[in-house]
Amino acid sequence: MITIHPMDRPWLAKRKAFDPRPMMERMSDPDEVRGFLASAIQLYKDRNEFPFIEIGPTERPVELIIAGDIHGDLLTAGKVVSHFLKRFDGEKGRTDVKLLFLGDIIDRPPDDDPYGGLLTLLYLLSLKTAYPDSVFLLRGNHECYDLEPFFPHELPVEIREMYGEENEDRIMTMVRELFTHLPIMVKTKNGLFASHAGFPWLFKGDLRDIKRENHDAILQTTWGDPFETGYYRGMISDFSNYDEKEFSKFMEKAECTVFVRGHQSQLNGYSIYGGRMATIFTSRRYERSGAGGILIAELGVPPVDRTITIDEIKVKKLSDAGFIVYNLVDGSMLPFFREIGRSKDEEE
Numbered sequence: 001m002i003t004i005h006p007m008d009r010p011w012l013a014k015r016k017a018f019d020p021r022p023m024m025e026r027m028s029d030p031d032e033v034r035g036f037l038a039s040a041i042q043l044y045k046d047r048n049e050f051p052f053i054e055i056g057p058t059e060r061p062v063e064l065i066i067a068g069d070i071h072g073d074l075l076t077a078g079k080v081v082s083h084f085l086k087r088f089d090g091e092k093g094r095t096d097v098k099l100l101f102l103g104d105i106i107d108r109p110p111d112d113d114p115y116g117g118l119l120t121l122l123y124l125l126s127l128k129t130a131y132p133d134s135v136f137l138l139r140g141n142h143e144c145y146d147l148e149p150f151f152p153h154e155l156p157v158e159i160r161e162m163y164g165e166e167n168e169d170r171i172m173t174m175v176r177e178l179f180t181h182l183p184i185m186v187k188t189k190n191g192l193f194a195s196h197a198g199f200p201w202l203f204k205g206d207l208r209d210i211k212r213e214n215h216d217a218i219l220q221t222t223w224g225d226p227f228e229t230g231y232y233r234g235m236i237s238d239f240s241n242y243d244e245k246e247f248s249k250f251m252e253k254a255e256c257t258v259f260v261r262g263h264q265s266q267l268n269g270y271s272i273y274g275g276r277m278a279t280i281f282t283s284r285r286y287e288r289s290g291a292g293g294i295l296i297a298e299l300g301v302p303p304v305d306r307t308i309t310i311d312e313i314k315v316k317k318l319s320d321a322g323f324i325v326y327n328l329v330d331g332s333m334l335p336f337f338r339e340i341g342r343s344k345d346e347e348e
């Protein structure tokens with residue numbers, strides 16, 4: 001029997017530098033972890049966010065902050081959250097502020113990171129619990145290990161090291177269930193489409209009708225890469241590549257004009273497909289990948305029905321002075337993306 005424990009707001013350290021120590025202290029107890037995961041699963045069951053989040057039409061303007069792959073970089077996640085909370089409190093009443101993480105929350109933490117994927121996941125779930133209508137976590141391919149195994153997958157190892165072998169399966173079973181409830185896409189009323197990697201280009205029906213059991217649609221969305229980047233992942237399910245024609249067709253169907261994604265660190269900071277697709281990464285492990293930087297994207301969603309262009313997406317780069325404006329690099333002339341910015345630890 002699990003006791004349900006919602007997380008405390010004080011962990012979020014409003015307006016202050018993020019301090020993970022209180023969370024680590026409480027999460028040293030495996031039963032606390034399971035209790036919290038039970039409350040998070042219940043929250044997602046009640047909210048039904050799968051398959052996509054729709055933002056708009058809205059009564060007041062929305063500022064949407066988007067973070068790419070965070071991959072167990074808890075300290076950077078804390079900086080993104082502080083950036084969000086400052087504006088979330090400051091502009092309450094006039095502008096609504098929402099925060100979106102594009103998935104790949106776990107695994108591949110920075111080499112010098114003392115926290116890792118599990119604590120990053122618990123931290124972001126605590127934020128979701130506190131602000132369920134304002135914070136959204138998408139499912140990335142690292143949250144789909146059951147559907148398509150890959151390497152490295154450090155999460156079970158972290159759990160074993162922290163809580164002992166006897167708790168690994170008990171916690172992982174709950175984490176896996178939680179992942180099946182995460183949404184895989186976001187659409188805004190003014191034409192932004194966002195997901196971890198791709199989109200369900202082989203799904204013929206209404207996007208609303210994608211079921212949690214539709215593994216093909218989930219894998220296309222969480223694993224897909226642009227064919228032109230020459231990056232072939234050799235997956236079991238073989239849903240790894242879409243081309244510009246499939247992209248254009250899907251965007252028309254989704255009634256969207258711009259796509260913001262993560263997933264491919266070698267495309268970090270580049271826009272392609274005629275400026276319609278931008279790739280951002282937020283983990284500091286990938287800071288030197290692609291055009292470089294720890295990036296987030298920001299977008300205003302006005303309460304009117306109109307479509308946006310890539311110029312309206314403000315990309316920002318983390319610096320000592322906080323998040324500063326960054327101009328996306330036009331990647332359309334690059335012959336083969338496999339040749340650019342390939343870091344030595346590049347993986348999924």
Ligand SMILES: [Mn+2]
Nearest residue numbers: 104141263348
């Ligand atoms: Mn990924």
